[in-house]
Amino acid sequence: MDNKPVFDMVLFGGTGDLVMRKLLPSLYQAHAAGLLNQNGRLWALGRKDLGRDAYLQQVEAEARIHIKHAFDAAQWQSFCQRIDYIQLDANDAAGFQRLAAALAAQEKRGEVICYLSTAPRYFTPICRHLAAVGLNGSQVRVVLEKPLGTDLASSNAINDAVAEFFNETQIYRIDHYLGKESVQNLLAIRFANVLFEPLWRRQWIDSVQITIAESLGVEGRGEFYDGTGALRDMVQNHLLQLLCMVAMEPPASLDADAVRDEKLKVLKSLKPLSAEDVARQVVRGQYKAGAINGAPVPAYRDEADVAAHSHTETFVAIKAEIQNWRWAGVPFFLRTGKRMQEKLAEIVINFRAVPLELFPGSAAAAPNRLVIRLQPEEDIRLYLQAKQPGNDMAVQSTFLNLDFCNVFHARRADAYERLLLDVINGKLALFMRRDELVAAWEWVTPIMDYWAANNTEPKLYTAGSWGPAASSALLSKSNTCWHEEL
Ligand SMILES: NC(=O)C1=CN([C@@H]2O[C@H](COP(=O)(O)OP(=O)(O)OC[C@H]3O[C@@H](n4cnc5c(N)ncnc54)[C@H](OP(=O)(O)O)[C@@H]3O)[C@@H](O)[C@H]2O)C=CC1
Numbered sequence: 204m205d206n207k208p209v210f211d212m213v214l215f216g217g218t219g220d221l222v223m224r225k226l227l228p229s230l231y232q233a234h235a236a237g238l239l240n241q242n243g244r245l246w247a248l249g250r251k252d253l254g255r256d257a258y259l260q261q262v263e264a265e266a267r268i269h270i271k272h273a274f275d276a277a278q279w280q281s282f283c284q285r286i287d288y289i290q291l292d293a294n295d296a297a298g299f300q301r302l303a304a305a306l307a308a309q310e311k312r313g314e315v316i317c318y319l320s321t322a323p324r325y326f327t328p329i330c331r332h333l334a335a336v337g338l339n340g341s342q343v344r345v346v347l348e349k350p351l352g353t354d355l356a357s358s359n360a361i362n363d364a365v366a367e368f369f370n371e372t373q374i375y376r377i378d379h380y381l382g383k384e385s386v387q388n389l390l391a392i393r394f395a396n397v398l399f400e401p402l403w404r405r406q407w408i409d410s411v412q413i414t415i416a417e418s419l420g421v422e423g424r425g426e427f428y429d430g431t432g433a434l435r436d437m438v439q440n441h442l443l444q445l446l447c448m449v450a451m452e453p454p455a456s457l458d459a460d461a462v463r464d465e466k467l468k469v470l471k472s473l474k475p476l477s478a479e480d481v482a483r484q485v486v487r488g489q490y491k492a493g494a495i496n497g498a499p500v501p502a503y504r505d506e507a508d509v510a511a512h513s514h515t516e517t518f519v520a521i522k523a524e525i526q527n528w529r530w531a532g533v534p535f536f537l538r539t540g541k542r543m544q545e546k547l548a549e550i551v552i553n554f555r556a557v558p559l560e561l562f563p564g565s566a567a568a569a570p571n572r573l574v575i576r577l578q579p580e581e582d583i584r585l586y587l588q589a590k591q592p593g594n595d596m597a598v599q600s601t602f603l604n605l606d607f608c609n610v611f612h613a614r615r616a617d618a619y620e621r622l623l624l625d626v627i628n629g630k631l632a633l634f635m636r637r638d639e640l641v642a643a644w645e646w647v648t649p650i651m652d653y654w655a656a657n658n659t660e661p662k663l664y665t666a667g668s669w670g671p672a673a674s675s676a677l678l679s680k681s682n683t684c685w686h687e688e689l
Pocket residue numbers: 215216217218219220221222248249250251291292293294319320321322323325348349350
């Protein structure tokens with residue numbers, strides 16, 4: 204007896220990069236791990252009249268690249284049994300009728316999941332046409348890919364359009380950072396242990412850093428990126444979601460709304476940034492030519508489809524503050540950038556110094572630090588002071604290391620796999636609710652406004668560095684420095 208939910212997953216944008224590179228490989232992994240109901244089906248959609256065989260040929264060529272060593276020919280063949288291709292243009296009702304007919308012809312029917320992996324301008328016609336063929340009932344879920352707008356008004360317009368046809372509980376807004384194992388582990392570390400919770404507050408924490416650094420550049424997405432920039436691409440969503448996970452109060456349960464209510468409170472407690480605050484507390488950067496791992500890379504402005512005099516930021520650092528009883532006065536430093544020295548995502552909790560130095564023979568005792576590494580590898584390090592071996596009573600810094608890959612040998616699911624399974628299982632906790640999105644846009648709006656009003660030139664940084672010097676200066680004003688500078 205297969206107790207897993209039966210589903211029909213409809214992939215709008217089925218020929219696109221995201222489906223080929225992330226969604227189908229993730230679904231393949233779930234299939235290979237036996238996590239999908241045997242009657243679960245995948246319907247890939249695209250405008251070309253490809254036919255199933257030609258589509259599958261294309262998918263297999265891509266899958267071999269993206270699945271890499273986990274590709275198994277026999278598993279792949281059985282996975283392909285689930286896949287069909289339907290020609291559909293978002294603006295043409297005929298394709299939706301073909302889709303509805305194909306779904307209706309299924310012997311076993313379950314949840315219908317419509318994954319909108321297209322540009323957001325197609326969301327409205329897609330939802331309208333789905334409703335017209337009856338595919339917006341309670342058994343239908345709709346997954347929305349980012350970017351959900353470029354500002355609050357456009358985000359509201361997209362959400363209003365989708366809300367005309369779907370209830371909030373049918374809408375899954377993806378932020379793939381919430382699917383990362385170590386982000387969820389943060390909840391476990393905080394709320395399944397007594398050790399940290401008493402210390403997790405302004406009395407004991409000096410500052411928090413959240414970094415998402417990439418060594419890649421814009422990778423063929425120059426046109427999209429040049430109209431977007433790092434603030435909209437990474438800060439408004441991923442970085443603020445990570446901040447919520449660090450700062451939220453313990454939820455009453457792990458139910459979707461219990462978790463999302465707590466995240467919303469954090470977003471609403473973020474101190475609004477005045478124009479003066481933006482000038483002082485936000486660093487806008489853009490990479491110039493440099494080298495990554497010894498190989499030369501061009502300046503952002505020389506990337507394909509990027510305007511020659513582009514002001515778009517590829518780097519942002521922000522000092523944020525949360526105005527509530529737990530966090531008042533604790534700076535949260537957020538940072539993201541492309542073409543940084545290495546790919547690295549981590550959360551650093553800097554604890555306060557001990558009130559009295561008892562070990563004068565040692566170098567000044569470094570305060571405790573908890574470093575939660577999300578990628579490239581996942582681990583958690585708790586930096587402590589310990590006695591140096593020998594006769595002197597001197598201490599030195601060392602760390603306890605929780606290396607998850609070595610501790611837990613189970614297969615680690617990719618973020619998209621985890622989130623796709625949650626959609627199939629109807630779990631909304633790791634998806635953004637509309638009010639969270641609104642609060643996040645509201646908080647970044649003064650930054651966008653200030654940059655636009657002042658035509659703020661990004662500060663240039665060398666590709667392969669850790670960003671502009673102003674980013675280090677931002678922290679030194681608070682008597683601290685980025686983790687890698689320690
Ligand atoms: N790629 C990534 O890593 C990420 C992408 N995203 C977002 O996901 C969305 C998809 O991205 P990506 O896959 O990279 O984009 P692509 O440009 O690679 O693919 C776009 C897809 O949209 C389809 N499409 C275009 N016009 C229509 C139309 N009129 N009717 C129906 N389908 C149409 C195309 O199908 P065809 O041409 O065959 O008709 C194609 O499958 C974008 O909003 C992107 O910003 C978000 C996070 C990461």
